[in-house]
Amino acid sequence: MTKMLRTTILLAGHGSRNRDGNDEIERFAAAWRERHPELRIDVCFIEHADVLLDEGLDRAARDADGVILVPLILNAAGHVKMEMPAAVAAARERHPKVRFVVARHLGMGRDILDVLQRQLNRQMRALNVPDPQTTGVILLGRGSSDASANGELARMARWIFEENDHELVDLAFTGVTWPRLETAVQRQIKLGMTQICILPVYLFTGVLIERIAAQVERLKQQYPQVAFAVGNYFGFEPEIFAILDRRIGDDELSSGGLLECDGCKYREAAEGEHLHDHSHTGTGACAGHAEHAHEHAHCHHAHPHR
Numbered sequence: 001m002t003k004m005l006r007t008t009i010l011l012a013g014h015g016s017r018n019r020d021g022n023d024e025i026e027r028f029a030a031a032w033r034e035r036h037p038e039l040r041i042d043v044c045f046i047e048h049a050d051v052l053l054d055e056g057l058d059r060a061a062r063d064a065d066g067v068i069l070v071p072l073i074l075n076a077a078g079h080v081k082m083e084m085p086a087a088v089a090a091a092r093e094r095h096p097k098v099r100f101v102v103a104r105h106l107g108m109g110r111d112i113l114d115v116l117q118r119q120l121n122r123q124m125r126a127l128n129v130p131d132p133q134t135t136g137v138i139l140l141g142r143g144s145s146d147a148s149a150n151g152e153l154a155r156m157a158r159w160i161f162e163e164n165d166h167e168l169v170d171l172a173f174t175g176v177t178w179p180r181l182e183t184a185v186q187r188q189i190k191l192g193m194t195q196i197c198i199l200p201v202y203l204f205t206g207v208l209i210e211r212i213a214a215q216v217e218r219l220k221q222q223y224p225q226v227a228f229a230v231g232n233y234f235g236f237e238p239e240i241f242a243i244l245d246r247r248i249g250d251d252e253l254s255s256g257g258l259l260e261c262d263g264c265k266y267r268e269a270a271e272g273e274h275l276h277d278h279s280h281t282g283t284g285a286c287a288g289h290a291e292h293a294h295e296h297a298h299c300h301h302a303h304p305h306r
Helices: 019-035 053-061 078-094 110-126 147-163 181-190 207-222 238-247 265-270 286-296
Strands: 007-013 040-045 066-071 099-102 135-141 169-173 195-200 227-230
Touching: 007 019, 007 053, 019 040, 019 238, 040 053, 053 066, 053 078, 066 078, 078 099, 110 135, 110 147, 110 195, 110 227, 110 238, 135 147, 135 181, 147 169, 169 181, 181 195, 181 207, 195 207, 207 227
Parallel strands: 007 040, 007 066, 066 099, 135 169, 135 195, 195 227
Antiparallel strands: none
């Protein structure tokens, strides 16, 4: 761990209009505390909750020499690239004696692949292990106006394809971008799939999880000849705790403790234009910002800590 006299780890969840989703994040934080009783772990949310980023950062800074902000977020879109750096910059002004460090978001790496592969294996068993050549797979994500965030899910779909024998592995999104679940299902059925496995790429429950359940029930009625299997959100899987343990470790924080775009010139240029759409249906400045993602995908290594 980074050597600070009094350090608060601030876990930042997305937040949901469905209170159950926020309660699950609180329970997740409690479970993480049990694994690390020596750590002070607080919780805040980006939206749809009582304690949002600014208040969370202020609470974390009380009686602390340092704060490590840990995004409990799978994909780096506007929340991670825009809102968190802005909130941390403001907190540094309010608490000049406190060192703020920002860990990387969870990302879509091999740990998440292991979780999704385990879910897919369970779904195939639930379908009585059909031929993968006639069993399509659909990875279903939240969707973003940030192309690089959607690209993280596309990479995961490619990995699932490479690791298995399924003829079709497609992407779908619950909002903002395309295709939607219904379109992906229609495509797979037209191409001869008689079973379809749907893998929601979500950490916790919420309004969108409820929407997915309703959509799948409608699809089952629309296509009674097709067998559907649906996975679940996976925020409490051991891989998630393992990723967070790494995020607060010395090896990662020693890179400078910056968000993916904290200190990036493209983020700073866009800050004045960014209008976050809490309905997740707008485009926002992060869409144009994403055009430069290939140039600074690892800019947290390039910029010194502020």
